Amino acid sequence: MAITDTRPEVAPEAEASAITTSPNTVFGTGDHTTLGRMWIGAALLLGIAGWVLTALVGVHEIGDADVFSADAAFTMFTLGRVGLVLLVVVPLLLGIATLVVPLQVGANTLAFPRAAAMAFWTWLISAGVLVVANTIDGGFGGGRIEANDMMLASLLGLVFALMVATICLLTTAITLRTPGMSLDRVPATTWATLVGGSLWLLTLPVLAANVLLIYIDHRYGGPSEFGLADNQWAQVSWLVGQPQIYAFVIPVLGMTTDVFTTLGGVRQANRGFVLFGIGAFGALSFGAYAQPFFYPDVADQALWAGMSLLIVLPTLLLVGGWAATLKGARPPAKAAVGAAGVAVLLLLLAVVAGALYVITPLELRQSGAFSAGHFALVVAAGLAGGMAGIYYWSPKLRGRFANEALAKLSVLAVLGGGALAGLPLLVLGFANRFDGLADASDALNGIAVAGAALMALALLATIGALLTASGDTPADDAWGTGQTLEWATASPPVPGNFGELAVVRSSEPLLDAPETQEA
Amino acid sequence: MEAATHALPPAPPLQRPRVLMVGTAFASAAAIMVLLGMLGVYLTQRGAVLAAGDTWLPDGVTIPLSQPNIMLSTLLMGSVAVQWAVYAIARDDRINAYMALGLTMLFGFMVIVMTTYLYSIMELEIAASPQGVLLYAITGGHLAFLIGTMVFLALMSFRALAGQYTSRQHDGVSAAALAWHAQVAIFFVIWLAIYITK
Numbered sequence: 001m002a003i004t005d006t007r008p009e010v011a012p013e014a015e016a017s018a019i020t021t022s023p024n025t026v027f028g029t030g031d032h033t034t035l036g037r038m039w040i041g042a043a044l045l046l047g048i049a050g051w052v053l054t055a056l057v058g059v060h061e062i063g064d065a066d067v068f069s070a071d072a073a074f075t076m077f078t079l080g081r082v083g084l085v086l087l088v089v090v091p092l093l094l095g096i097a098t099l100v101v102p103l104q105v106g107a108n109t110l111a112f113p114r115a116a117a118m119a120f121w122t123w124l125i126s127a128g129v130l131v132v133a134n135t136i137d138g139g140f141g142g143g144r145i146e147a148n149d150m151m152l153a154s155l156l157g158l159v160f161a162l163m164v165a166t167i168c169l170l171t172t173a174i175t176l177r178t179p180g181m182s183l184d185r186v187p188a189t190t191w192a193t194l195v196g197g198s199l200w201l202l203t204l205p206v207l208a209a210n211v212l213l214i215y216i217d218h219r220y221g222g223p224s225e226f227g228l229a230d231n232q233w234a235q236v237s238w239l240v241g242q243p244q245i246y247a248f249v250i251p252v253l254g255m256t257t258d259v260f261t262t263l264g265g266v267r268q269a270n271r272g273f274v275l276f277g278i279g280a281f282g283a284l285s286f287g288a289y290a291q292p293f294f295y296p297d298v299a300d301q302a303l304w305a306g307m308s309l310l311i312v313l314p315t316l317l318l319v320g321g322w323a324a325t326l327k328g329a330r331p332p333a334k335a336a337v338g339a340a341g342v343a344v345l346l347l348l349l350a351v352v353a354g355a356l357y358v359i360t361p362l363e364l365r366q367s368g369a370f371s372a373g374h375f376a377l378v379v380a381a382g383l384a385g386g387m388a389g390i391y392y393w394s395p396k397l398r399g400r401f402a403n404e405a406l407a408k409l410s411v412l413a414v415l416g417g418g419a420l421a422g423l424p425l426l427v428l429g430f431a432n433r434f435d436g437l438a439d440a441s442d443a444l445n446g447i448a449v450a451g452a453a454l455m456a457l458a459l460l461a462t463i464g465a466l467l468t469a470s471g472d473t474p475a476d477d478a479w480g481t482g483q484t485l486e487w488a489t490a491s492p493p494v495p496g497n498f499g500e501l502a503v504v505r506s507s508e509p510l511l512d513a514p515e516t517q518e519a
Numbered sequence: 520m521e522a523a524t525h526a527l528p529p530a531p532p533l534q535r536p537r538v539l540m541v542g543t544a545f546a547s548a549a550a551i552m553v554l555l556g557m558l559g560v561y562l563t564q565r566g567a568v569l570a571a572g573d574t575w576l577p578d579g580v581t582i583p584l585s586q587p588n589i590m591l592s593t594l595l596m597g598s599v600a601v602q603w604a605v606y607a608i609a610r611d612d613r614i615n616a617y618m619a620l621g622l623t624m625l626f627g628f629m630v631i632v633m634t635t636y637l638y639s640i641m642e643l644e645i646a647a648s649p650q651g652v653l654l655y656a657i658t659g660g661h662l663a664f665l666i667g668t669m670v671f672l673a674l675m676s677f678r679a680l681a682g683q684y685t686s687r688q689h690d691g692v693s694a695a696a697l698a699w700h701a702q703v704a705i706f707f708v709i710w711l712a713i714y715i716t717k
Contacts, residue, residue, distance in 0.1 A: 111538050111541075111542060112538070112542055163549050166545075167542055167545040167546055167549070168542075170541075170545055171538055171541045171542040171545060174541050175537060175538045175541050176538070201545060201548060201549050201552070202548075202552055203552075204549075205549045205550070205551075205552035205553040205556060206552060206553070206555075206556035206559075207556075208553050208556070209552075209553050209554070209555075209556030209557040209560070210556065210560075212553070212557070212656055212660070213557060213560060213652060213653070213656055216645070216652050216655065216656050217649070217652045220645050220646065220652075221645050221646050221649075221651065221652045222646045224646070224648055224649050224651075224652065225649040225652070226649065226652060288552075288556065289559075294559075294560055294563045294564075295563065
């Protein structure tokens with residue numbers, strides 16, 4: 001099968017499938033369930049490393065005695081920031097979407113399956129090179145020229161791989177929908193993936209452009225400006241600032257919606273508003289233009305401030321939509337529901353903090369601590385949303401329900417970890433207005449370090465919950481209240497996913513069948 | 520028996536999702552965003568230099584307009600040719616389709632040659648200034664986009680030669696045409712922003 005193959009006209013016969021781990025299946029597969037598992041597993045493992053790195057950077061900030069040299073601390077800081085976005089949050093959400101989106105739209109396969117496989121392996125190899133290059137003094141502004149070039153090249157590889165994987169997903173959602181599933185009927189996670197993926201496709205290439213300029217200047221140009229050690233990080237730091245950082249967690253909005261509606265056993269109230277809210281959140285998180293290195297006065301512009309303030313509105317709209325859905329419903333006390341709730345809470349805190357950040361009289365933009373706290377909250381929200389997705393779709397991911405006890409433990413850890421990693425740094429951001437806070441900086445940094453460590457433990461518990469998944473193979477509709485098409489195929493999905501599917505007539509096709517019969 | 524077969528009505532067009540077209544559109548959008556990202560930096564840097572009262576291009580550097588004009592014209596002719604290929608393959612006119620695809624490839628090679636010639640005569644060192652880095656990064660990025668499109672076009676041409684594309688299913692050629700048009704569109708922006716305004 002070539003990469004340009006299109007959807008098979010007839011689905012392969014459904015056969016009982018097991019999760020195979022033979023080398024051929026792992027290395028040569030274009031199967032979206034296997035690829036999804038690999039993205040998720042790798043992202044969770046790298047996430048542990050990313051938060052440990054964040055904790056170490058925090059330790060360096062405590063007290064006057066420097067734990068690391070200034071260069072080493074800066075390398076760890078930049079690797080932690082870039083890593084948590086491009087090696088953890090985005091791949092985790094991409095992995096879940098790779099697993100779920102073809103199922104949700106009733107597709108037999110992912111579009112361009114071999115390109116999707118190539119994207120994963122390119123990403124993994126680039127991630128390895130990025131980490132190695134950083135460890136040998138090749139980070140942003142690093143002193144070792146060849147290692148620095150290697151890091152920049154690996155960053156280009158990472159962005160390329162993530163873009164290819166995103167294109168495969170978007171193409172699947174656009175072209176391989178089952179008959180009757182118009183765009184307004186796609187499940188929330190697929191919709192959020194469409195919105196988020198579009199944003200990634202518009203902004204990650206701009207990052208590639210920045211990195212390309214740095215690379216060319218550093219390697220061939222002298223360097224004269226872009227490749228200078230002091231300038232490198234400044235050119236790409238917009239990636240982890242607002243509003244761009246919000247773009248990386250957009251799929252969480254859809255996952256949360258699906259978890260609440262299915263486990264609540266109700267249809268999404270005001271579904272149109274929720275889809276609009278996700279779209280508006282996406283539009284307001286476009287941040288590729290906000291590059292302070294090239295536009296030093298961008299923070300004074302009404303557009304940037306307005307976007308950062310306005311993004312609170314779609315977030316509140318979504319929270320209202322979820323609240324209306326859950327009103328009267330009694331979702332079970334499952335880890336998936338808890339993780340989705342934690343994601344909502346952390347994201348709400350983050351957007352409120354982001355709105356405060358742009359208010360000039362508060363003078364928060366001068367504080368590195370405040371932006372670090374904001375970043376931690378958004379990333380933690382992304383990971384909590386990812387955990388909600390993992391636990392919710394664990395029957396499709398592992399063929400078993402995740403270990404609920406460990407899963408609940410991980411939810412508590414991500415709640416505590418996210419709050420502790422972010423909130424103390426937000427408080428510390430006010431230190432230039434309140435002297436007492438400056439005196440408490442060591443204590444606040446210490447709490448943030450504990451929060452980062454707790455986040456690493458939360459991800460460890462998530463891996464544990466998946467590895468110790470047990471019990472009988474769940475039914476197709478594992479929760480018994482499934483609304484969307486992924487719950488119409490086996491757990492885990494069989495090759496080809498589906499046999500014959502009925503024409504979809506609403507956004508909750510699985511709820512329509514019994515209602516039609518009752519009528 | 521044969522006559523009865525000829526009397527059959529033509530088969531309806533095959534209903535296939537346009538996977539390759541949509542995928543190519545997304546990939547082209549991403550490639551365009553890379554170039555637009557660099558163009559944004561270029562225009563900002565250039566604006567800052569001009570606002571300070573300096574000249575943008577270093578002394579001794581001249582970027583002639585003839586070559587970029589010829590490149591743009593050639594690319595536009597390639598657009599016509601590749602659309603001719605789509606038109607022909609959609610009507611099972613294979614001879615014209617092959618000719619048009621070959622002509623498009625030829626136009627692509629001509630632009631590559633012209634770009635390298637332009638590099639050789641404009642005497643801009645990459646090591647000397649940010650201008651050199653930006654100019655070579657942007658035009659080189661477009662060159663990479665063009666070469667990628669030509670590779671794609673060549674693959675689709677081989678598929679067409681193998682008989683995979685017909686009037687019922689010619690997404691591959693249409694997708695390659697889309698990629699070609701996309702790189703022409705972004706070259707037009709480059710032509711305007713770099714070669715015309717200098």
